[in-house]
Amino acid sequence: MPVRINFADDIDAAFQGKPEASSKLLEYAELLNPDSIKILSGVKSEYAELIGELMSEGKIIRLNTEAYPDSYLYRSDPSDVARTEQDTYICTRSRDEAGPTNNWMAPEEAKQKLKALLHNSMEGRRLLVLPYILGPGDSGFSKVGMVLTDSPYVAANQMIIAKVGKDAMEKLDSKFVLGIHATLSLDPKNRYIAHFPEERLIISVNTNYGGNALLSKKCHALRIASYVARQEGVIAEHMMAMELTSPDGKSYGITGAFPSSSGKTNLAMLMLPKDYAGKGWKARLVSDDISWLNLTGGRLNAINPEYGFFGVATGTNEHTNPNAMKSVMSNTIFTNVALDPERMLPWWEGLGSVPKKLLDWQGREYNGDGKAAHPNSRFTTPIAQYPELSEKYFDPVGLPINAILFGGRRKTLVPLVFEALSWEHGILIGAMLRAERTAAAAGKIGEIINDPMAMRPFCGYNMADYFDHWHNVGNRLKEKPRIYNVNWFRTNERGEFMWPGFGENMRVLNWITERADGKGVATKTPIGYLPETESFDRGSTSVEVLGQLLHVDKEGWLAELDAVEPFFESFGERFPKWLWKEFHDLRGRLEGY
Ligand code: GTP
Numbered sequence: 049m050p051v052r053i054n055f056a057d058d059i060d061a062a063f064q065g066k067p068e069a070s071s072k073l074l075e076y077a078e079l080l081n082p083d084s085i086k087i088l089s090g091v092k093s094e095y096a097e098l099i100g101e102l103m104s105e106g107k108i109i110r111l112n113t114e115a116y117p118d119s120y121l122y123r124s125d126p127s128d129v130a131r132t133e134q135d136t137y138i139c140t141r142s143r144d145e146a147g148p149t150n151n152w153m154a155p156e157e158a159k160q161k162l163k164a165l166l167h168n169s170m171e172g173r174r175l176l177v178l179p180y181i182l183g184p185g186d187s188g189f190s191k192v193g194m195v196l197t198d199s200p201y202v203a204a205n206q207m208i209i210a211k212v213g214k215d216a217m218e219k220l221d222s223k224f225v226l227g228i229h230a231t232l233s234l235d236p237k238n239r240y241i242a243h244f245p246e247e248r249l250i251i252s253v254n255t256n257y258g259g260n261a262l263l264s265k266k267c268h269a270l271r272i273a274s275y276v277a278r279q280e281g282v283i284a285e286h287m288m289a290m291e292l293t294s295p296d297g298k299s300y301g302i303t304g305a306f307p308s309s310s311g312k313t314n315l316a317m318l319m320l321p322k323d324y325a326g327k328g329w330k331a332r333l334v335s336d337d338i339s340w341l342n343l344t345g346g347r348l349n350a351i352n353p354e355y356g357f358f359g360v361a362t363g364t365n366e367h368t369n370p371n372a373m374k375s376v377m378s379n380t381i382f383t384n385v386a387l388d389p390e391r392m393l394p395w396w397e398g399l400g401s402v403p404k405k406l407l408d409w410q411g412r413e414y415n416g417d418g419k420a421a422h423p424n425s426r427f428t429t430p431i432a433q434y435p436e437l438s439e440k441y442f443d444p445v446g447l448p449i450n451a452i453l454f455g456g457r458r459k460t461l462v463p464l465v466f467e468a469l470s471w472e473h474g475i476l477i478g479a480m481l482r483a484e485r486t487a488a489a490a491g492k493i494g495e496i497i498n499d500p501m502a503m504r505p506f507c508g509y510n511m512a513d514y515f516d517h518w519h520n521v522g523n524r525l526k527e528k529p530r531i532y533n534v535n536w537f538r539t540n541e542r543g544e545f546m547w548p549g550f551g552e553n554m555r556v557l558n559w560i561t562e563r564a565d566g567k568g569v570a571t572k573t574p575i576g577y578l579p580e581t582e583s584f585d586r587g588s589t590s591v592e593v594l595g596q597l598l599h600v601d602k603e604g605w606l607a608e609l610d611a612v613e614p615f616f617e618s619f620g621e622r623f624p625k626w627l628w629k630e631f632h633d634l635r636g637r638l639e640g641y
């Protein structure tokens with residue numbers, strides 16, 4: 049079999065001194081049986097070639113080169129537009145290790161099933177190999193991985209969101225994470241996104257969409273990374289991270305864990321209100337989706353594993369997020385947005401007035417029915433294009449964290465902001481997080497689901513152990529960040545948002561920085577410390593509305609505890625005793641309120 053012998057020679061030559069990487073690649077190349085293999089070195093011309101191929105096959109469309117230079121539109125298969133949690137598996141040896149929030153399959157069974165699907169699946173196709181680094185190149189907290197894919201779309205996206213190429217290849221030690229992605233026929237019935245954290249392996253088949261297929265992102269940087277983080281005594285979180293600098297030059301690190309499509313990217317890109325910008329505040333981005341937190345110096349510090357954004361297009365505009373708009377105007381791949389075919393401009397709901405002629409995300413003429421862009425339409429953009437990137441993004445230790453925010457979309461009950469009474473109570477707040485389901489994952493939109501720490505779809509092990517791990521991390525910190533619950537999404541009886549959100553969220557962050565300085569005024573309530581309406585910077589929000597946003601609804605919270613309790617019980621004996629105690633203490637405080 050001459051072809052395979054050539055592969056072996058080429059692979060050995062390419063991976064000199066990297067026996068683990070070359071033997072894994074050879075093993076899977078033999079299984080997949082492609083016609084050729086291309087190992088990407090990360091140079092720009094390779095990206096251009098991938099794009100060229102996609103264009104010549106009609107799989108992507110070049111956008112207006114003056115308005116959006118080097119930017120493209122890709123339309124994914126209509127059955128493949130969001131993460132599919134029902135197809136996502138954690139394959140640990142024991143089912144308990146995966147826990148009740150994950151689908152589980154025994155590793156041997158999963159491999160047998162997947163290998164049957166992968167067998168000869170790349171016959172007549174080319175296998176693309178992308179070694180990548182996650183995190184700053186010179187950081188001890190960075191990790192390496194290698195993706196094998198037959199999809200030029202996946203490869204092009206990977207080249208934007210991870211640091212692909214030669215530098216990564218040199219770091220492929222025995223601990224690298226291997227990701228195999230095969231597009232196959234996109235058959236939803238045979239779609240699997242399987243993780244083998246014990247052997248640092250990911251296999252994804254029958255999908256070509258975002259978080260299902262861009263394996264460096266949720267699969268590696270969260271599911272595998274969270275598992276590895278526990279072993280290493282650190283945490284890998286579904287968190288944005290930003291640096292606020294006060295007029296007197298003091299820096300505050302803020303991270304926020306919000307479920308998918310619930311405001312991480314927008315908060316990380318926060319545009320300061322005029323009164324704050326005028327005073328000399330600065331807001332800079334470290335991370336828009338994922339933060340890895342280390343314990344250097346007795347504090348939590350956040351690094352961003354990623355090199356690009358895979359952000360929600362819907363709702364983004366000059367007003368809500370001017371910095372995002374600046375970033376996506378070039379070198380961007382748009383997925384499932386609508387198209388103005390006359391001017392070749394991308395369009396999505398929220399961008400502005402509807403162009404006269406418009407093709408929807410599936411390329412059909414849009415007649416005003418339903419949405420023109422898919423609600424989960426996205427942009428893939430290099431982070432280097434972001435105009436307000438924090439220097440801490442490049443720091444090998446990362447951004448020191450003063451405050452951790454948890455929050456999701458809640459129309460009712462949950463106040464605009466409140467502060468945990470302690471680290472343990474803060475973990476309870478995170479563990480109790482429930483939020484409306486969004487378009488980022490397949491399922492019923494709007495339904496309220498448990499999403500502890502915004503990690504339910506992304507934790508690579510039993511979340512009962514995860515809560516314990518957070519507790520242990522706290523015990524090792526000399527300076528613990530304060531923990532907050534935020535909710536930008538309360539609505540009134542007309543269904544309108546009560547809080548203006550976006551840049552105006554700075555008013556909430558301002559209170560949080562005051563609290564970090566030991567200055568901010570707060571009232572102690574059973575659920576935590578709330579700002580006082582009189583001293584809180586409410587901007588244009590009326591005192592009356594602010595009062596509603598900062599109200600503690602005793603009966604509502606007791607009902608919330610009833611709704612959360614069965615979820616906690618689903619972890620059985622493994623659920624930490626100290627966390628049950630926090631839960632019962634909270635109930636006790638509410639009952640006496
Ligand atoms: P993923 O990338 O899926 O993890 O989402 P995300 O958490 O980064 O959410 P993102 O910032 O992309 O926001 C998702 C949607 O919520 C967009 O349509 C935003 O316009 C909207 N949004 C974000 N922040 C706010 C806010 O403060 N208020 C309101 N009303 N909407 C917001």
Ligand code: SPV
Pocket residue numbers: 130131257258259260265266307308309337358488489
């Ligand atoms: C999310 O769903 O949280 C996303 C999009 O950020 S994806 O990368 O598809 O997971």
Ligand code: MN
Pocket residue numbers: 309312313336337358359360
């Ligand atoms: Mn995002």
